[in-house]
Amino acid sequence: MKFNAPWFYRNKQFKRALGLLAFSSLSFAAIAEPLDKSKMQFIGPLAEDMQLKPFQTPHGSAIINNLLPQLQANSDSFSIFGKKQSWQPFNKVSALTLGGLQALKFNIETVRFTQGTLTLKGVENGQLFINGEPQKGDNNSYKLALTNSTHSVIILAQQVANWNDVVIDFTPKSDTDKITLNTSYTKRLSAKQLFDAPTMSNISLAPNAEQYITTKRTYDDKTQNKANLVTELKNTDNSTIYRFEDGQPSNIIWSPDNQYLVYLLKGELKQLNRKSLAIKTLANDLAGASGFTFFNDTSLVFSWSKSPESSNNLTKHYKGLQDRWSYARTTSQLYMLDTKSGLTKALSQGPLSHSFEDLNSTRGKVLMSRSVMAMQASTHPETELVELDIKSNKLLSLGKFKTFNQAKYANKDVYVVAGPDFKNGAGRALPKSMLANNYDGQLYLLTNNGKNVTALSKQFDPSIGQLSVLENGDAVLKVTEKDTQPLYLFDLSKQRFKKLNTSVDIVEKFSVSHGRNSQVLITGTSALAPQQLKRLNISKNKTDLIWDSKPIAYANTTIPTLEEFNFTNKSGVEITGRVYVPSNLDKTKKYPALVYYYGGTSPVTRGFTGRYPFNLWAENGYVVYVVQPTGATGFGQKFSAQHVNAWGDYTADDIIEGTQAFLKQYDYVDNTKVGNLGASYGGFMTMLLATKTDLFSASISHAGISNLTSYWGEGWWGYLYSGEASKNSFPWNNADLYSQHSPVFHADKVTTPLLLIHGDSDTNVPVGESLTMYTALKLLNKDVELIEYKGADHQIFARDKRFNWWNTMLAYFDKKLKDEPQWWDSMYENK
Structure with missing residues (x-):
């Protein structure tokens, strides 16, 4: 059988075009180009009298890693063993062999994903770091894959025969792989900055506003996915009183009398005296305990969960729609702990989980919510709001609701955050023909033991989120207002909303004091400004800056x-x-x-x-x-x-x-x-x-x-x-x-x-x-x-x-x- 090639293989013009295409694809030959020494900085000799170089010791990597942050810093000079060392242009260096250590520093700027090989010539013992990460190479040759960004380069040299012979080459993988060098301190925003930068992951303000707690979180290459956490107790002048060194506390709360700080640490409930800093263990064996809050100066209310014993059964018989959830069969009840004796008593019981909403110690009441039934076959499961009288142990139902988010006491009455359909549509501000979106949070006031409801936000467009109540019954609200999340003060007596001056677009976390002159501790960001920690005086509606991550993590960064x-x-x-x-x-x-x-x-x-x-x-x-x-x-x-x-x-x-x-x-x-x-x-x-x-x-x-x-x-x-x-x-x-x-x-x-x-x-x-x-x-x-x-x-x-x-x-x-x-x-x- 004779094989006939397709017409385009027999066409001369096509063959010529194919040949040109093949030639053009082979026309680029990777050529190594020496990098411009005038765009690099040199420092050294560092500790020129050292008898052994780091690589000659069993701790070489640790020695270099500890020096690296100083080399990366945006500084023209620094001191080593009492001697000031300054960076200078590399093309001005004419030294031969130098003692101690030397380093080169420069930025590689890319405008697209770039690949190539960086080669160190004349460096007998050197290490390459890009963006703080050590690079693995073969015979001083390193294959690079650089994203579109500014890349900080450090070359640390431990042994060089002649610095005049040192050349750094870059061989691009293709003709599109191009780099430029500079020694500017300014760099483009990077992914690592956004994720690793220090942020306040937790804040808490004392009731008297005289102290506060912060937990600062950072990430780095060394710990990878594990966050570095530092929790500190600070004064109003921002000085540190106490730093938690032995593990990180959680569920930090303040006693109403302002004497103690209580927290969970390694499964134990601890009490820290704010004046003497003495620590006492209040309780152990608290697996599943959370949500601690003071009921009065000597007793705490908390939630304690119990999960069913793990089963190796071949089958699972579903009990209802919620049984698909991994935690559906875990029940949570409320308990009260006496801090003097350590005795704990149950406040709720039964097959239904109870969630803590709020308490009023003056009236001896605890506000709880619970599902009406364990496994509800409904697109809008009902939540029941109940009030417990601590002395009589009697429960009073304040209502069952298809839409409910949270509740807080407002003196004898109760604030509720829920959707527009709460209490048969009490909060609706819609034409009858429209169905409400109950993710749009509204604020209500329940009075007369829940029998009466007043919709407080029907003419207020922002969606209500978190709620914190002041001693006079006014409420500090975190809301979603268009694409911002500010704080508002709701004046209960005048029933009106007032926007608070936080000076950030997004309030992330806030904590409110409970004195006459209430203050709010805030963390927040704006579209172009990273996280700040601020203190807001509510009566003056004035904010003071306490801490700013921008000069720490984003200095000299283009935004x-x-x-x-x-x-x-x-x-x-x-x-x-x-x-x-x-x-x-x-x-x-x-x-x-x-x-x-x-x-x-x-x-x-x-x-x-x-x-x-x-x-x-x-x-x-x-x-x-x-x-x-x-x-x-x-x-x-x-x-x-x-x-x-x-x-x-x-x-x-x-x-x-x-x-x-x-x-x-x-x-x-x-x-x-x-x-x-x-x-x-x-x-x-x-x-x-x-x-x-x-x-x-x-x-x-x-x-x-x-x-x-x-x-x-x-x-x-x-x-x-x-x-x-x-x-x-x-x-x-x-x-x-x-x-x-x-x-x-x-x-x-x-x-x-x-x-x-x-x-x-x-x-x-x-x-x-x-x-x-x-x-x-x-x-x-x-x-x-x-x-x-x-x-x-x-x-x-x-x-x-x-x-x-x-x-x-x-x-x-x-x-x-x-x-x-x-x-x-x-x-x-x-x-």
């Missing part, structure tokens, strides 16, 4: 600029948003863009960092548009109510309209290079948008929902969330909602490249949601990728996974929006 961008949608409603602009923007060039939107029903807040680092994306060359589409809380009840029974209808339109308006306004954005991404409900929106529009050039869905029915039935809380998002709608009475709003039912309409990311241990949105969409798109021969994180739940927390996750998202967008596949290929395609 993007921020611009507000709002538009009016086709329904005449203003949709707010913000745009992060790269700090080195050149408006004569075209830039790719990323569009991000909310997950769940909460807006995307203006925190400095978090799971989705907008500032980092911008510093990697993307213009980032964060849009707050219809359905989010914090904009008023009517706005949030459109989340109900919509599953993306209004939200998708707003994202599409907003992106179009954004592209029209920002003419330096390349409208053919726009990516979009979201997580959870936002991941669902990413999939849904891919079936509705070709506006985007690449999309990422993290932990997204592809099939509303399977999520409703399989996610641990799927039926509960759907109780709001699909209120009164079920697969049997509204099949169209569950099918026609499920992206997988329209997978054939997808034309946008899509990356699906999911944790394989996600209990909220099971990984099957991404597997389902992946299966559909693969069978349809669509451009789809799936990355699964082993052992990860709905969010990516661990440091190593977080860096990989951030890199994965940027690498994918670099490939699709910048035509730079090398980063993605190095992570996945070449594996």
